[in-house]
Amino acid sequence: MEAGALVVTFARTVDAFAFEDAARTGGVPGRLIPLPTGIAASCGLAWLLPAAAPPDALAPLAALRREGVYRHADRRFARLDA
Numbered sequence: 001m002e003a004g005a006l007v008v009t010f011a012r013t014v015d016a017f018a019f020e021d022a023a024r025t026g027g028v029p030g031r032l033i034p035l036p037t038g039i040a041a042s043c044g045l046a047w048l049l050p051a052a053a054p055p056d057a058l059a060p061l062a063a064l065r066r067e068g069v070y071r072h073a074d075r076r077f078a079r080l081d082a
Contacts, residue, residue: 004051
């Protein structure tokens with residue numbers, strides 16, 4: 001995983017699928033991935049937003065349920081929304 005990428009986690013699988021549908025409809029870059037080791041979440045899926053995505057790329061999806069947002073750097077994940 002590239003440094004600077006964002007990982008969005010979810011409490012439920014249905015939330016992950018709803019996020020994926022909204023992201024694809026809204027043109028938000030990224031894809032669903034298995035939950036990376038180093039992150040604890042209730043659902044085993046996460047959304048990976050590439051580091052090259054604009055800083056406000058997640059803004060259109062702010063109303064959707066998510067459990068956490070993390071930035072990948074130096075082989076670790078830092079939670080951004082805690």
